[in-house]
Amino acid sequence: MARFPARGRPAAPPLPSPAGPSAKSSAASPAASPGARNPPRRRGGVGAWLRRLLLLAIWGSVAAAALLLFFAWDLPRPEEALATTRRPSVTLEAADGRLLSTHGDLYGEVARLDDLPAFLPGALMAVEDRRFREHFGLDPVGLARAALANLRARRVVQGGSTLTQQLAKNLFLTPERSLRRKVQEAMLALWLERRFTKDQLLEIYLNRVYLGAGAYGVDAAARLYFGVPARRVTLWQAAILAGLPKAPSRLNPRAAPDAAIRRGAEVLDAMAGTGLITPRRAAQEAERMALPRRPSGDAGWFSDWVRDDLAENYPGAGDLVLRTTLDLKLQAVVEARLEALLSGPGAVARAGQGAVLALDMRDGAVRAMAGGRSYRASPFNRAVTARRQPGSVFKPVVWLAALEAGATPEEAVSDAPLTLGGWSPRNGAWRGRGTLSLEEALAHSVNTAAVRVLLRAGGARRVAETARRLGLRGPFPDNAALALGTAEATLLDLVAAYAAFGNGGLLVEPHGVTRAESARRLLAVPRTAPQRVLSAEHAAMMRRMLGAVVARGTGRAALVQGKVVGGKTGTTQDFRDAWFIGLAPPLAIGVWLGNDDASPMDDVRGGTLPAQLFREIVEEGLP
Template structure:
């Protein structure tokens, strides 16, 4: 009995110990009742709340998205309705006189059903535009996540995330604005398309509606435009070229830039190989061997329309209806500009021309010698050095600082911060006037002027006159080392022609619907005074002299012309910009690869092209003489003797007793010489000898008079008085 009772007691003890251990574990784990472990930490409580509320928000968002997609799907037209509609816009472009100059719009080929489209074409498009097209539900979460990460680490814009379905939704229903709102609507519509249509139907719509450049919508139109055969006959290389166009139809168009199109096609072929659509042997196909359709020549006015028409996205509300765009282009001037560039541009080089009316209307624009060969617009996009035509801003700053065309300057060797400019002639002329220095484009004088007024001041003047590109403030900037656009330089010279008033170039006067309703009309921009009239007049004086007797003589047209030449180092760029009878024209010539052009100088081919065009441009306009008369402000006028001494009646005097004598009340003392008046002979003048006070080469009044007038004793040999302008005084202070 004792042994059994001990065994029972031991079992009870073991059970008690087990219960204690269980309590301890419960307390530590937070699950025991009545222990401290029953309280959860704040972090865990908030984590549970976040998960709970986040899940609830996701559920509500998913529900809302499903409702939005459902409503969108119900409002989307049927597949056959979408197939029958054309979403592209027809644009009729007219010249300033109403003449039709070009019609831009959709070019549709035959509609190809899904089974008629070559597999290589479908595979090429999926490979380059949407590799997960067959697995996503309208948008690609992987690409979207990558784009969001990129927006925080690099490019801030929302882009590069669109699937084929999203692109189709945008092409049919939306515009191309890169905004968050548009991207959200695009995603909803894409999911609605996926809900309503099959992948095959979506791809069929896309390949028959997407824009491939050159006015071609759909693969059949693109194939006929680029390769002269229907899309059903596309080869792998041709399909790769077409698929590569979607990203940037203008940049990769085979009719505009063959090298770019071929390079892009090779990227497409590589992607097709990586995704298993073609073999390595097929990926190595010779794209260069593809035969392109020979394009018929197009008028150079396309350079202008390529620049002007994209502005419609800003000027007009979103619309797909046909419109007519009335422009500022003069048909005759455009033809004359094209001929002048083609006939005067050196072999192997390119040329560009921009011509502005006095209100900023673009009368002619030529962006190159051949639009079909290259549609790159060198008049509006190319940034090249303007050479000495940049001196316009140097001399404007100098004139504003107090110089006049007649001021004397010294052409002498100069070194500024280790930079030593040299003249084109290799010689120095010594002392000359400002007018001559500008007319012969003397570099050393421009360097001295820029150093005096400040290179930052010159840069500020260029900005004031409409230069939008980056401007260097190194000393060499005075010779045109900063790259500019021809349109900006022409705008700056036009402002001088407008007597220092700002000029804003524009190309579209109004836009109407096919029914004649005006939906946009140009309103003249607010102008501002950039420099005073006397500065513009002085600058016009300098520019006119440069054409009459200086480096721009080849630009003469038998009536007043003002302008400036420009030539860069090694003859890489030639410039001439000038104006006559209210028309301002700029001409640039050079090579796209920036190599030297033998014999190219601004005073030769560019000036000759300017003259050839301007003879036609101004033929129906009256001859206008330039206003070069300087109406200088008071602070810049040559002061006479009264400026220094004033009227004698205005002097205050102190008598011998120290009393203040008011002006006009002081009586002339016996024997005192009166204050001389210009043109009046003083008593005894004919008895004075040169060198004596009051003589021909002496001072105007006696020392005794001056000592009493000023209250100071004069030096025994007073210096000869000299008239100094503010600008001269500043120069003397710098020399000191």
């Protein structure tokens, strides 16, 4: 019988079975139960995996963005780096136009790919990046090959960087070796490959790569090392240039000519290996390699002297090309003869240093300058900067003051002992004659006579005035000892003063530049015109007396057969300084020997080694 709920009370809902609402149907068809439960579970698993993948993608993107930001946050702006500025360059040429030295960042003309011989970029790709035209900026094949070679050798023997990566590093990055910099290099390489064509990349590389000795780009390097523009290089020259990016500071022809030639031969072999040239041609070109001799070993003193006033003389001029007054042949003679003397008799006599300066007495052009024994060992310029007592090479100034006071070379002067205020000058080994002419007194450098000539000229102050007029700056003691050279002077100033004796009485300004060019525009070269400081008549008298010094006086070691020369010797107390300043038209040449610490030499007088060195320079260096 059916039961009905009591009136007024709602019926209670049926209790759910433990199996859930589907328990009845499940009990009715137990075989279908597994199939009924699996589909919902499959749908839930796929969704979970999709959710996981989505989260992984999101967080992976965030991590990748963070990593990218870490590598890229300080990357330079490529557009700005391509137009980056550099230090202005200064190129010094010798008097004949040959390259003397370069300073700053040296760039040549822009080299267009179509204007260059095909073997120049070909040599570069053969040795640096054979797959340059196939890869996309990074070369997985090259990296794998380099890794395998390094693994076999158990050391780094190959690199996997492409030319594009090298360009990115050279243009935008520092030489730092780190994973971060390598990633940045790769990023910039990809940017370059998207921005430029392969030919454009190659052209940029050839114009901006550093190739040693301050030279950037193949044109600057070709002019620096071979004296020709890049469009005119030979095959073996191109091979040397292409070999420089590996180690420009260590392999360039100026720093290591032998290493540069060996590297050039490796490049020729690489060119043969890629089929650009035959092995026979590679061997022939390797045999032709011969680098020109450097113009001068230690002309650094001259280069430094020329560059001292560049900012004042050429303000804001940018890149400069300066034609200098230096005579390369004479400079080489000066350096070689000075070193030979200091290594031989100078070493025996404890003369450790020396300086030589040759000046054209017609206009003041400095033709040769050695400021010491070795510029690399000591760049201090003893020819220009060092101030020392000149000794008896100062006496011609005293004689000139006497001539201007009315004396003549024939006038007699006593060589007898004298005492002034308790001071008595000595004559050394000179045996007194009683009296002798002013010419003979200068020729034999008699000290007591020199003091009397100073008094005849009007005293120390009048002689000091004459010295200043000749360009000597002093200081000058206000006493009679000035007659014996107790002032101070540089070798450069003494030579310029003697030039006035040799050129007829004109004071010339020593200078080292004859022509200045910036951006293909000629610049005015500051120059002081020669000024008359003594009469032609008195200059002729001085030349005559200086000739007597060499002909029959203390300077006989300076006599040159077949040439009219003159000069004066000088030796300071205890043989601390030995001088010879001479005239060998058209040059005035000065020599100093001594030691930087002012230690005495062993009986080195101005009439010995300095006069001998003057003679050797004139015989070998002048036509």
